[in-house]
Amino acid sequence: MNDEWLDTIVVARYDATARIVVLDLSSPAGAELPEFAAGAHVDVLVDSAAGLVRQYSLCGPPHDRTRYRLAVLAETASRGGSLGMHRLRAGDRLRISRPRNRFGVADRARRHVLMAGGIGVTPLLAMAHALRVAGAEYELHYCARNRAEAAFLEELELDPRVRLHFDDEQDDKRLSIAADLxxxxxxxxxxxxxxxGFMDFVISSAQTAGWPAEAIHKERFAPMQDAEAHTAGGTFTVRLAKTGGEYEVKDGESVLDVLLARGIDAPYSCQQGICGECIVRVLAGEPDHRDDILTDRERADGMFTTCSSRALSPTLELDL
Ligand code: FES
Structure with a gap:
């Protein structure tokens, strides 16, 4: 977990829709904030007493180092994270991590198609800013149930490269993977x-249309499977190459759980297989990948998420 928090202050707050609040954060001392690339997110310490940490994408222009912009949807099943963010007011202090990014712009592409569903527009807004500044060819497709639930419409409607798709409008305005891609x-x-559901629809439709997995870059806000699916399975041993330490991982435990319980300083953040902060390299053994973040190529290169993946072999050696 992050132990180098940045102190910020809420310098602006507004309700973008009935369920989406927009928060602008700056340094209380007026200093520049750390650089970030489009697609980045930060950990937010929503409640320090409860240790409640949530990840939110930075949706403002990446070149603006004076403030970070977050947009937070009030989740109906919130366990305190999004509702805690909605309670913030201008002048409140908030601790955040430095920006992290596993969802950046693919430099080698000539054309960029951004597909946003609901609050998933946040990292893609930052990408649209960056692509616009770079003079790149892009389109942003923003899907929402209706206009009332869509944030940032005033800004988006000024950009001719943005297409808005609302479920309650005519069929020809709905997202069409064949036509839009x-x-x-x-x-x-x-x-x-x-x-x-939106992501699964877009990804499977694109793949059915012949788009290769490497062309599709994705960021999930929630895991595809529940937590039990990450930790269920037989016992195996994890060996740490740097210390030679060996630890047993049992059914119901993750590799990360075991390492942290033994006081090992392993990196992590979301513990859900969606942020990539816990990725380490496998040096020996056969992994059983259960995360929602690594690409096939990264898995073939030996990447492994300790929070959500297990082993098919009796022992797994990690570069830790
Ligand atoms: S801690 Fe986020 S993917 Fe493992």
């Missing part, structure tokens, strides 16, 4: 962010 093209990168 076009045929597979090796110079085009697709970026998807939103609720699980």
């Amino acid at each position: 076009g045929p597979p093209d090796p110079d085009t990168a697709i970026y998807v962010c939103g609720p699980g």
Whole structure:
């Protein structure tokens, strides 16, 4: 977990919709904030007493170092995270991590198609800012149930490269993967962010249309499976290459749980297989990948998430 928090102050707050609050954060001392690239997120210490940490994407222009902008949807099943954010007012202090990014712009692509579902628009807004400044070719497709539930409409409607798709409008304004993506093209990168059902629809439709997995960049806000699915399975041993330490991981435990219980300083954040902060390299053994973040290529390169993946072999050696 992050132990180097940045102190920030809420310098602006407004309700973008009935359920989405927008918060601008600055340094209380007026200093520049750390640089970030489009697609980045920060950990937010929503409640320090309860140790409640949530991840939110930075949705403001990446070149603006004076403030970070977050947009937070009030979750109906909130366990305190989003509702705690909604209670913030201008002048309140908030501790956040430095920005992290596993969802950046694919530099090699010539055309960029951004597909946002609901609050999933947040990292894609920052990408649209960056692509606009870079003079790149992009389109942003923003899907929402209706206009009342869509944030940032005033800003988005000024950009001719933005297409708005509302469920309650005519069929020809709904998202059409075939029409909006076009045929597979090796110079085009697709970026998807939103609720699980939206993401699954876009990704599976694109793949059915012939788009390769490497062309589709995604960021999930919630895991596809519940926590038990990450930790269920037989006992195996994890060996740490740097110390030679060996630890047993039992059914119901994650590798990360075991390492932290033994006082090992392993990196982590979300503990849900969606942020990438816990990724380490496997040096020996056969992993059983259960995360929602690594690409097939990264898995083939030996990347492994300690919070959500297990082993198919009796022993797994990690570069830790
Ligand atoms: S801690 Fe986020 S993916 Fe493992």
